[in-house]
Amino acid sequence: MSQLKVTRQRAIIDRRALATAIEEVIEEHGAEAARQTIVELLRAALDKGRQELTKRLADKPAAGHEITNGYAFLVDQIIRVVHDHVTGDLYPVANRTAGERLALLAVGGYGRGEMAPYSDVDIAFITPAKPTAWCEQVIEAMLYFLWDLGLTVGHSSRSLDEMVRMAKSDLTIRTAILEGRYLWGDRDVYQMAEDRFWGDVVPGSEAQFVTEKLAEREARHKRMGDSRYVVEPNVKDGKGGLRDLQTLYWIGKYVYRVRSAEELVDKGLFTQQEYRTFRRAEGFLLAVRSHLHTIAKRGEDRLTFDLQREVAKRMNYADRPGKSAVERFMQFYFLQAQHVGNLTGIFLAQLEERTSQKKVRRGGLLDRFINRRERTTVEGYMLRGNKLSAPDDRWFRDDPVRLVEVFTIAEREGLEIHPETIRMARRDAGLIQGNIRKDERANAAFLELLSGRKDPETVLRWMNEAGVFGRFIPDFGKVGGQMQFDMYHHYTVDEHTIRAIGLLSQIERGELEEDHPLATRILPGLKYRRALYVATLLHDIAKGRGGDHSVLGAELALRICPRMGLTKAETELVSWLVRYHLLMSATAFKRDLSDPKTIEDFVEEVDDLEHLGQLTVLTIVDIRAVGPGIWNSWKRQLLGELYTLAEENLRLGEDDEARRQKRFEAKRAAVAELLGDEHRHLIGELDSRFDRDYWMAEPADIIAINLPHYAAAKRLEDSLSIHTEYYPARGATLITVMGDDHPGLFFRIAGAISLAGANIIDARIHTTKVGKAVDNFLVQDPLGKPFKEEQQLTRLKKKIEDALMGKIDMVGSLAARPLPRTRAEHFRIAPLILFDNEASERFTVIEVNATDRPALLNRLTRAMFECSLIINSAHITQYGERAVDTFYVTDLLGDKIYSKDRLAKVEQALLDAIAAGEPKVEAAE
Structure with missing residues (x-):
């Protein structure tokens, strides 16, 4: 761990002045009698330091590294003063024995120097052998001082042998010591701990450490919602949060012995630009976490709705037309989370590549025979580990259309894209300019990907995270990371859209027939399949611009669709679907479907069966992609009922009264069937009570409950x-x-x-x-x-x-x-x-x-x-x-x-x- 970088240190805390003040109190009253006064002096110094750092955070609200380093520095000085007081004044030993030695290590986030205002203070007390009575007295006295100051202290006390044994068996302990930083005490003992860790614990356990860390990461993501686009993210533990960046550093340090994230560049795991992205994302997330702690006055890591507004205000975000300050702040947050995801993907893929290269060097006749039979190229790309790989570094620069085509080929062939090729695509995404966006080949490739038959969702997400999606469809780029500040929408607009496309593809492949039988039945009969995929892409594309996003989106569709190669009929259909994509849900959920006028008005707008089918499927995937728990059987039944009534109206074309009479008679027959022989007679007996309006308003199964x-x-x-x-x-x-x-x-x-x-x-x-x-x-x-x-x-x-x-x-x-x-x-x-x-x-x-x-x-x-x-x-x-x-x-x-x-x-x-x-x-x- 490199030294903490803190400016104007004495404005935070003057350790020498604090130690002198304690000495003066002890001279006057004695060490034991002066205890409460010493605690008050320490607390005053701690409070003054916190006030200074709070002011610095207000003055420089995005200075995450500076503030968190500052808090670590403040706690360092307090602990050092406490240690010197305890060992020098309370338990002084003139000539310490070999066992009366103690090293203090800052571990965990404190060890990294990343302390938010109310972070735990994690300390490891290390002794050469089993702790002596003196060591135990010193540790206990120090802890009581720290507790009296209101600090939340995570602590351990171990001998060197215990440290090695426990680090070998416990991933958490191993990770904590990995980040250990010399805090105070016996430097020789600290150095022995360092040597024993790297000499006895690490060698031979690298692969196990990586496997366990990645498993830990996966479990954490699942607990946190398994998406970096949830609208109340956890800054520390959520996907795309600080813990993901720390995991990269832990693995890099454990496997490659780096002392800072910057050294990952020297190891070839990051480029210099990627390291700068790492540093920016880390600094932003650390700043957000510091604001959360400051506002909540406790260790709070969740960006909940009530805190988002206040953090946005403190970080100087302002309202803009169509976007509130909090939405602009959260959009930037999600873009940083996306950068973290990109960096994680690059880093882990590089690690996997290096690991697999070691394993693959087998040689022999069998290997050569297998390699001859396997494909080695796909449409100009090499296959490395069954992943599409650009043949040279200038591949995309020589023909920027390939930036789109590579994703299309990946979806069509069911292949992953090699991390180096993704890295090149991200680097070269800026080559997508107006001429590429108008290129017929590029647009045909994009349309093929969007409406792909295998897994367009996954590949579009790769494309989005590589920065190519937003470059090729700039209007989509504008909603990247954009959230809506409400409790209904669970994901950002771009993530919601990609999920909706994925659901559409799954329904078309017949994978969701149990959940969505109606959409599964409708889809194969639609004439304009491509139009439905494009409409799903564009339905929310105008959010955040001010005004009705449906109207603005419909206008955008008229411009974007011809560029993609859609026909005039397809373009008009897409524009209509975007304009009215909320019509069906509004009608089904907010209107009385038993009222004939409701169906008449809906059918007048829909006009034909193709529009009805397209709108029904779009409505279903739009609602389902909002978030978990939003789609339910109530919504399924109402939408199904509206679809059936509208379809009947469009197909039959009879006069209203004749159609209503048919429905009335069909309803009575259905109720009679449900009532069975025991209660069927009630229909006739209660005719004098229940009029036709009742029969038309209620579903048959509820009538069959009501009559008995x-x-x-x-x-x-x-x-x-x-x-x-x-x-x-x-x-x-x-x-x-x-x-x-x-x-x-x-x-x-x-x-x-x-x-x-x-x-x-x-x-x-x-x-x-x-x-x-x-x-x-x-x-x-x-x-x-x-x-x-x-x-x-x-x-x-x-x-x-x-x-x-x-x-x-x-x-x-x-x-x-x-x-x-x-x-x-x-x-x-x-x-x-x-x-x-x-x-x-x-x-x-x-x-x-x-x-x-x-x-x-x-x-x-x-x-x-x-x-x-x-x-x-x-x-x-x-x-x-x-x-x-x-x-x-x-x-x-x-x-x-x-x-x-x-x-x-x-x-x-x-x-x-x-x-x-x-x-x-x-x-x-």
Whole structure:
């Protein structure tokens, strides 16, 4: 470990002055009596040093190396003063024996000199042999001083023999000692420890160390989400974080004996430019970690939503049109994480190459025979270890189109690209200029890769990380590393897009038929296959520009598609898909699919079966690629239902009434089949209760649940009957409430369900011809999971029953209920109320956009009740912290609401209801 590089050291801490002050106190009071005063002197010096470093971080917010070296230096001096005081004043020995010797090693991150403000202080106490009583006394006294200062100390005390034995058997100990830095104490003992480590521990264990370190890295990545593009990354342990850079250094130091990362250049593992990239990424990540610790006032390594804004502010990021300061900061963060990934790939590939070269030198007749039979070249590229390798250093410079073609060949042939060739591509990516972007051969190669039949996702990710993707499609380069500051999107825009393309390819290959049967059935019948892949690439390409990214993206598509070689028809289709890529999900999740006008409006926009099929598949891969847990059976069923209704409309072309009658009759037949012989008679018996609107609104399986429930409640003359059942078709729990209908029933049910700890995701409200309410709710727990255990269902039913029968003070209980979703508190969605009298023939559609809060639905529906509105159906959608609730309403006479004054009053009432649920913001200190 090289010496710490710290400027103006005495401004941080003056060790000599501190030691002198301690001596003066001891002279006056004696060493034992002065202990508390000495601790106060040490604490004052530590606090002063921290204040100086906090100021330096504020003045130079990106100076990661300088600040972390500064904290290591500060702790060094404190420990040295403590050591000298303990050995000189508390336990002085005139003539120490051979065993009364002690060396202090800074290990771990402290050993590297990379200490964030609240990092642990890791110290190894090394003795020549078994620790003597004096050594144990010194170590114990020192630790008590450090603990009294509030430092978190990780410590070990070992003899040289113990150190060697434990380092051989424990990877963590071996790594810690690998980074050991002389801190203080007996230099000869330190040197013996160094010699024993490199002489007794390391030789012969290099391969094992590398294998274990890489396995450790893989396990860590899986724990952290296995992507460097998660939107709340862990700066230290996440993929693309500091630990990945440290792993490279550990391996380099262990295998090649380097003393600093810079020496990896001399070993040929990095170029000088790559080392500069290493250094920049490391400095940035260290600075971010220092800011996190400073803000949180503890060892915090996760860039959570609440901390991202503050770090961006401290690092002087500002808002720009279309991008907030926090989004610009996080985009730079992800670009650095990508650099870390690139460097890791280069380093490990070089290591693998050198290892394999040693293994392959076997010789012999058999080897020569095998080599003659294997391919040695593919389209001008050599095959080295079954990897595509450029034949010479000028390969891409001589023909920059090859920068695209190499990835196309890799995808087509199912081959990896040699790390040296990736390195050359990254170096030469700047050769892709306007003439290459217009080149027919380059565009044909890119289109072939994008719509590849084997694994376009993986190869496009290689292309992206090599810097070629963003050069060839500059508009894609602009969304590289770009996040959206919300709880819905889990990945950056470029990562989301590449994942969506991968899902599309997997569906086409038939690998996801169980998850996506509809898309698997649609894809083979589409006429314009290439257009779908291009639309998937471009659907989010205009994000971060300000304005509607769908509209801006559709305009970009008209420019990009012809360049790629798409026909006029394909170009127009891609532009339409980008423009309307959110239409199907918005219709399925926010509109009433039983309302004929919903389907008519959707079909009018879609126009034909090709557009419908293309849009359906794009919608599915777009939602699925948002992140884990976003796609569920509820969304699958709603999209499938919309597709079926739209397809039927487009195919049949009959008049509306005839088509509705056919659906009505088909629904009755399906329900009769589900009811079986025991309950089939209920269809006819209850015809006088349930009108056709009910039959058209509810799925057949829910009707088959409702009819026996209604008949039983009628027979028992129940004024309130509640049924709960796990509903696997939508990954939710069905709650049916039947009873006497009366104004305000919906908001009371919504409040009761909220008190029961459930969230409503869909609701249908029906009143029978004899004035009975039949209300169906689909609910999930706060984590988006269904209630399915019998005990859960019984408890849910009882809670709702008690609330509706007045056994619980609902208003008071809702007000006192703690907020379970604290992460949403870091976001503010500007509330927006939209009225639409064209979306339905019979109802005014009200769409409410607001920050998702517990009991929001209860407050909104209560406000509508107080405005004398009748709710027919409600459709509840969450996009992370954003709630989008849609209601189909009439006035008390069953008419739409057209009066501007009336609509304005409803809007204000809803805004007031939203505001009532907002948490109070504490005044800033």
